[in-house]
Amino acid sequence: MNGAAEALLSAYDNQLRAWVPQDPPWGAVVEQDGPLVRIHYGTHGTVDHANLISDDLAVLVRRQQEIFAARCEPIEWKVYSHDSPLCAESLRDAGFVTGQERTLLAADIADIPSSETLRPGMRVRPALYSERNRERLRRKVAAAPEQRRPLTELEADGTGRPTGSEMQIFVLEYDGRMLDVLWLERVAGTDFAAIGGITGPRPELLRASAAWAEWRHTPNVFRSRTPRHFVAEAPGALVPAYLEAGFHEISRVNTYRWAPAGEPAQDRPAKQLLGDPEHYEIWKRFETRFEVTYETADRGIAEPPASAVWHLEAVDRPDDPLLAEVETIVARGLRASARPGDRLYRLKWYISGSRTYPTRVGGPGQHRWMGYAYLIDEHVIQVTEDLRMGTFGNWREASLCVFGEELLAHVDDDLTGLLGTVLRRGGRPVGNVWSFGP
Numbered sequence: 001m002n003g004a005a006e007a008l009l010s011a012y013d014n015q016l017r018a019w020v021p022q023d024p025p026w027g028a029v030v031e032q033d034g035p036l037v038r039i040h041y042g043t044h045g046t047v048d049h050a051n052l053i054s055d056d057l058a059v060l061v062r063r064q065q066e067i068f069a070a071r072c073e074p075i076e077w078k079v080y081s082h083d084s085p086l087c088a089e090s091l092r093d094a095g096f097v098t099g100q101e102r103t104l105l106a107a108d109i110a111d112i113p114s115s116e117t118l119r120p121g122m123r124v125r126p127a128l129y130s131e132r133n134r135e136r137l138r139r140k141v142a143a144a145p146e147q148r149r150p151l152t153e154l155e156a157d158g159t160g161r162p163t164g165s166e167m168q169i170f171v172l173e174y175d176g177r178m179l180d181v182l183w184l185e186r187v188a189g190t191d192f193a194a195i196g197g198i199t200g201p202r203p204e205l206l207r208a209s210a211a212w213a214e215w216r217h218t219p220n221v222f223r224s225r226t227p228r229h230f231v232a233e234a235p236g237a238l239v240p241a242y243l244e245a246g247f248h249e250i251s252r253v254n255t256y257r258w259a260p261a262g263e264p265a266q267d268r269p270a271k272q273l274l275g276d277p278e279h280y281e282i283w284k285r286f287e288t289r290f291e292v293t294y295e296t297a298d299r300g301i302a303e304p305p306a307s308a309v310w311h312l313e314a315v316d317r318p319d320d321p322l323l324a325e326v327e328t329i330v331a332r333g334l335r336a337s338a339r340p341g342d343r344l345y346r347l348k349w350y351i352s353g354s355r356t357y358p359t360r361v362g363g364p365g366q367h368r369w370m371g372y373a374y375l376i377d378e379h380v381i382q383v384t385e386d387l388r389m390g391t392f393g394n395w396r397e398a399s400l401c402v403f404g405e406e407l408l409a410h411v412d413d414d415l416t417g418l419l420g421t422v423l424r425r426g427g428r429p430v431g432n433v434w435s436f437g438p
Contacts, residue, residue, distance in 0.1 A: 004248055005106075028157075074257060103252060147198070307424075345384075378395060
């Protein structure tokens with residue numbers, strides 16, 4: 001291994017192994033266990049660490065299996081060729097199964113040659129996020145061999161935004177036909193941008209990615225430092241394209257897998273929604289059911305019989321302690337009244353939303369509660385998939401509407417005790433209280 005490769009491997013080991021995300025991915029829980037970093041995604045989990053040399057490796061591995069089994073999450077555990085062989089031996093002894101070995105590659109971004117002129121009819125462009133293009137991309141990448149991280153996982157992390165993204169997808173086209181795809185992300189808090197994968201041996205895509213990394217990721221745009229290095233994992237057929245683009249082979253990597261008994265969850269506990277069909281569908285049903293649009297939202301929703309509205313005029317800033325108490329009461333009520341399998345949607349007009357399973361977030365060992373009932377400068381909605389309960393925060397009226405018999409039963413007394421007189425019940429004013437309502 002030459003000096004450049006050794007320096008890149010040292011940077012990789014020091015910065016990316018046992019890396020703790022600054023902001024956990026959507027739906028994920030990050031835990032440290034001695035030298036290990038566990039990430040629980042709800043559907044599966046990963047274990048990461050620097051080189052492990054310990055007399056109690058078998059005990060450490062068994063503890064991880066017990067923890068993941070309690071969550072019914074399969075484990076993915078990467079082992080490198082420059083690690084002590086004891087780690088791989090301990091995993092095999094514990095019943096882990098190995099996958100296909102891949103080459104670990106890295107490069108200094110500044111050393112990657114600039115994009116060369118493509119032949120007529122060919123171009124590299126960022127992927128467009130229409131639903132049609134997204135499905136074409138997913139079909140294309142689904143056929144790619146195993147590499148560092150699937151595109152679906154990067155999207156589920158909540159970084160797959162069309163602008164201002166810490167993730168990017170590049171497409172190589174010829175006469176408008178998709179030839180190959182590359183996806184990558186900036187690893188916050190490190191000097192690395194990581195290539196999740198590439199569908200074909202295309203140095204053109206690697207060069208375009210280097211130009212994007214140097215231009216997009218500047219300190220005044222992102223909180224972290226500008227990436228200096230690329231890292232990737234590739235099976236043998238893809239390695240020559242990386243080497244042609246200036247990458248170095250720095251190690252080999254294999255993913256060891258183990259699954260506990262039981263059926264794991266199919267979805268993460270929380271998901272960012274951006275152009276997803278379910279996002280559009282829940283919006284249209286909500287607007288129809290509650291007779292509201294973006295243009296009429298200032299006047300509120302058609303409040304159902306089982307609803308109550310409280311005034312929040314006293315809240316004038318996002319960090320107001322009063323608002324925090326309101327949110328605690330509402331979140332507790334939504335979790336308590338949620339049925340198994342309930343999906344809760346957070347909606348804001350013309351802005352990305354989210355979907356959570358209320359019983360799988362906000363509790364001990366779970367991902368933090370993702371919703372919020374009121375904003376000081378935007379209308380915000382929380383509603384279950386069946387529209388039976390939820391909240392509407394009307395910032396123009398400075399009010400919070402809570403609807404649904406089950407939810408009201410859990411929050412009515414607490415919110416009234418905290419905020420005072422109810423403005424409306426079932427859409428009708430209560431007592432001698434001024435209101436926008438009917």
